[in-house]
Amino acid sequence: MSDTHKAIEAVWKIESTRLIAGIARVTRDIGIAEELAQDALVAALERWPDEGIPEKPAAWLMTAAKRRAIDALRRGRMLELKHGEIARELEFQQQRLGEAMDQALDQVIDDDVLRLIFTACHPVLTVEGRVALTLRVACGLTTAEIARSFLVPEKTLGQRIFRAKKTLSEAHVPFETPRGDDLRKRVESVLSVVYLIFNEGYTATSGEEWMRATLCVEAVRLGRRLAKLLPDESEVHGLLALMELQASRTAARRGPTGEAVLLSEQDRSFWDHAQIQRGMAALARAQDLGGGAHTYALQAAIAACHAQAKTAAETDWKQIVLHYDALLQISPSPIVALNRAVAVGMAQGPAAGLHALGALAAEPALANYHLLPSVRADLLTKLGRFAEAREELQRALAMTENRREQDLLTAKLNQTPLNDRSN
Amino acid sequence: MSQYLVAIHHPDNFDPSTVTEETMRDIGALNKEMMAAGVRFFAGGLQPETKAKSLRAQPNGQVLITDGPYLEAKEHVGGFWILEVADLDEALAWGRKAVVACRTPVEVRPFFEMPPSK
Numbered sequence: 145m146s147d148t149h150k151a152i153e154a155v156w157k158i159e160s161t162r163l164i165a166g167i168a169r170v171t172r173d174i175g176i177a178e179e180l181a182q183d184a185l186v187a188a189l190e191r192w193p194d195e196g197i198p199e200k201p202a203a204w205l206m207t208a209a210k211r212r213a214i215d216a217l218r219r220g221r222m223l224e225l226k227h228g229e230i231a232r233e234l235e236f237q238q239q240r241l242g243e244a245m246d247q248a249l250d251q252v253i254d255d256d257v258l259r260l261i262f263t264a265c266h267p268v269l270t271v272e273g274r275v276a277l278t279l280r281v282a283c284g285l286t287t288a289e290i291a292r293s294f295l296v297p298e299k300t301l302g303q304r305i306f307r308a309k310k311t312l313s314e315a316h317v318p319f320e321t322p323r324g325d326d327l328r329k330r331v332e333s334v335l336s337v338v339y340l341i342f343n344e345g346y347t348a349t350s351g352e353e354w355m356r357a358t359l360c361v362e363a364v365r366l367g368r369r370l371a372k373l374l375p376d377e378s379e380v381h382g383l384l385a386l387m388e389l390q391a392s393r394t395a396a397r398r399g400p401t402g403e404a405v406l407l408s409e410q411d412r413s414f415w416d417h418a419q420i421q422r423g424m425a426a427l428a429r430a431q432d433l434g435g436g437a438h439t440y441a442l443q444a445a446i447a448a449c450h451a452q453a454k455t456a457a458e459t460d461w462k463q464i465v466l467h468y469d470a471l472l473q474i475s476p477s478p479i480v481a482l483n484r485a486v487a488v489g490m491a492q493g494p495a496a497g498l499h500a501l502g503a504l505a506a507e508p509a510l511a512n513y514h515l516l517p518s519v520r521a522d523l524l525t526k527l528g529r530f531a532e533a534r535e536e537l538q539r540a541l542a543m544t545e546n547r548r549e550q551d552l553l554t555a556k557l558n559q560t561p562l563n564d565r566s567n
Numbered sequence: 568m569s570q571y572l573v574a575i576h577h578p579d580n581f582d583p584s585t586v587t588e589e590t591m592r593d594i595g596a597l598n599k600e601m602m603a604a605g606v607r608f609f610a611g612g613l614q615p616e617t618k619a620k621s622l623r624a625q626p627n628g629q630v631l632i633t634d635g636p637y638l639e640a641k642e643h644v645g646g647f648w649i650l651e652v653a654d655l656d657e658a659l660a661w662g663r664k665a666v667v668a669c670r671t672p673v674e675v676r677p678f679f680e681m682p683p684s685k
Contacts, residue, residue, distance in 0.1 A: 154656035155663075158604065199667055254603060361568045361653060368605030418608075 148193045156185055159202045160284040165256035166248035167209055170241065172319045174263050175309030178281055180216070184208035210245040214238050257282075258373045259319050261366075264308075265334040268315045273308035274337045275344075280305055282369075283362040293359050294344070331374065335383050335440070338366050342387050357394075364391055371426065378435020381426045385444035388423030389451050392416040403548060408456040420451045442471045461491035478507045486519055494526035514543035518553065521560075528565030568651045570608060570678040571658035575669045577645035581615065593668040601650065606661065612646035645671070649678075 160181060168177035187208040188201070198204040217238055264277040276294075279285045285293075291301035322330040345359025367384040374380045396414035399405050427448055430441040446467045453459040468484035481504055489497020501520055510516045521536035537557045544550060601607035621637040622630050636643055648665070652658050655677065662675040 150656045151659065154654075154660035157653070157657055158606075158660050158664075161604075162600075197663070201663070257603065358653070364568070365605040369603060372603055372605070 146193065148197070149189075151197055152185075152188055152192055155188075155197065155201045157284040159205060160185075161257060161260065161282055163202065163205055163209065164281050165260040166206065167213070167245065168260060168263075168319050169256050170244040170248055171213070173313055174260060174277075174281060174319065175313050178309070180209040180212050181205070183212040187212075206245065206248065210242055213241055213245060217241060254373050255321060257369070259321050261334055261370070261373075262321055262330055263312065263317060263319055265330070265337045266312060266317050267330070267333050268317055269308050269311055271337070271340070273304055273311065274333070275340055276301060276304045277308045278337050278366070279341065279362065282366060285358075285362065289358070293356065331377055331379065334370065335379060338363050338370070339383055339387070339440070341366070342390075346390060360387075360391055360394070363387060371429075376433065378430045378433035379438050379440055381430035381433065382435055382438050382441030382444055385423045385426035385430060386440050386447060388419050388426060389444055389447035392419035392423060392451065407450060412454065415451070423451065424448060437470060437474065439471065439475050442467050442474075446471075459490070461487050465491050478504060478509045478513075481507075482510065482513075482516060482519060489519075489523050489526075494523040497523045498527070512543055514540040514549065514553075516540075517543070521556065525556075525560060530561045530564050534560050534562070569654065569658075569680060571650050571652060571655070572647055572674070572676045572678065573650055573658065573662050573665055574644045574647040574674045574676070575665060576642040576672045576674065578642055579616070579640070581643075581645060583615070590668070590670055597664055597668040600664075601648065601661065606650045606652050606657075607648060608651045609649040610647070613644060616643040642672070644674075 163184070164174065164177050164181045167180050168174045171177050171180070184205040188205060192198070261278065261282050264281050265274045269277065276290055279290045280287065287302050287305065288298050291298040294301065321327075341359050342363030345356045345361075345363065364384075364387050367380070367387050370377075370380045371384050392415050393407070393410065395416065396410040396412065397405055423444065427441065427444045430436060430438070430444070435441050436445070446464050449460050449464045449467070464487045465484065468480060468487055471480050472484060482501070485497055485500035485504065488500040498520065501516070501523070504510055504516060517536040517540040521533045521540065524530070524533035524536060534557060537553055537560065541550060541553045541557070544553070598607065598610060601610075616636040617634075619634075619636045621633050621635060623633075625631050648661075650658055650661055652661065655675070658675050658677075662673050665673045
């Protein structure tokens with residue numbers, strides 16, 4: 145790819161969200177806005193390699209989008225425009241549209257960007273649709289990039305975005321920021337999309353490595369953007385804190401051959417301490433706003449306990465147990481209970497950990513979850529009950545098909561003595 | 568995410584009082600935009616280079632402190648951003664905006680990365 149081409153892509157990456165948001169203020173339809181913005185990008189790709197990149201690329205793109213909008217209006221395509229904001233006579237429409245778009249970019253306000261994100265994450269869409277559309281309009285990723293990061297064919301992803309835009313249009317979803325009670329629910333929807341994008345990048349074990357990293361980066365960026373746009377929403381800061389703290393460990397999470405390195409084994413000098421500080425600041429903000437007991441903030445508080453421990457041995461497990469207790473209160477789940485049992489095992493000893501695990505044996509959701517027997521095996525090993533530990537490890541082995549997990553469990557099995565330690 | 572220094576260069580003896588209101592407004596708008604995009608890690612403006620002190624180690628182990636910038640040059644760093652962006656291309660795209668807003672030449676320079684994970 146030529147340098148100009150790369151430069152155009154980079155300009156697009158930093159300008160497209162505001163561009164689409166500005167156009168959408170006029171068209172009231174993010175599908176049409178996104179298409180007009182894409183048309184403008186095509187024009188830039190045609191002209192800039194010869195003419196050079198203009199001094200104010202964003203203004204150039206907006207002007208190009210305006211021309212396309214007027215063309216489209218002439219051809220009748222824009223008659224679908226809603227809200228009757230554009231008057232009936234074509235001539236007048238063209239003038240109005242042109243003027244509105246001239247003003248739009250100068251005044252792209254944060255609210256436009258916020259409306260764009262709320263609309264892309266609208267509950268009327270499937271979760272997949274929300275994720276794809278958000279990455280497209282709020283992060284400036286191309287369809288090909290999004291497809292690669294989710295390991296689906298580009299065509300499938302293109303259709304997903306097309307369907308999402310169509311759904312928004314057919315459901316007459318207004319281009320606006322929700323208010324009152326609705327705001328809370330809609331913020332939740334936005335945050336869940338952002339966290340899903342983050343987790344897709346953070347926890348997935350397959351796919352192109354750098355594309356995965358991109359998802360984490362984009363999610364953290366979106367989080368930072370939202371924290372600026374919705375400064376009084378505690379959960380926004382809670383989620384941002386959680387993502388910053390988790391992302392701060394990225395460099396330490398992979399060993400020399402790409403294998404996963406467990407938290408307790410990580411070289412903590414590889415953690416990004418500036419990012420940890422930002423995570424801590426975001427967590428403090430969430431707590432100051434009274435959101436310390438919300439689910440993202442509690443998970444962030446747990447991550448913060450790890451982040452603040454200079455060595456694994458210095459981890460404040462008692463505090464972590466308290467956070468898990470609180471988390472279980474507001475969002476009880478077997479996985480949280482399992483994690484809590486691990487923390488109890490660290491804070492109060494393996495016998496207490498086993499006791500905490502006891503109730504989970506009957507949990508149907510964990511019936512085939514290899515981490516349950518695996519955790520139990522660790523606790524039994526610490527108690528010297530090796531025969532039982534070996535049984536649990538074998539059970540865990542039968543439950544996972546992941547090669548790395550199997551290797552790890554086999555290694556543990558080989559290290560576990562055949563006979564119990566006599567006390 | 569990678570960090571880049573975006574440094575703006577002022578001519579020697581640059582007089583901050585000559586900066587127009589329009590320039591100030593553009594720089595302010597750019598700062599807001601960077602923050603809104605979640606890329607601005609740090610920003611700072613420096614006092615004139617005449618305020619600088621230069622420190623040099625002497626052969627005898629002493630440190631010699633002199634007034635003025637370390638290098639005799641026609642231009643000095645007047646202020647800078649540290650941006651967190653995806654890659655050099657994106658840093659350059661922000662750099663372009665900085666050139667226009669500040670009406671000065673701009674230098675974009677990558678930081679050393681975190682230790683690679685492999």
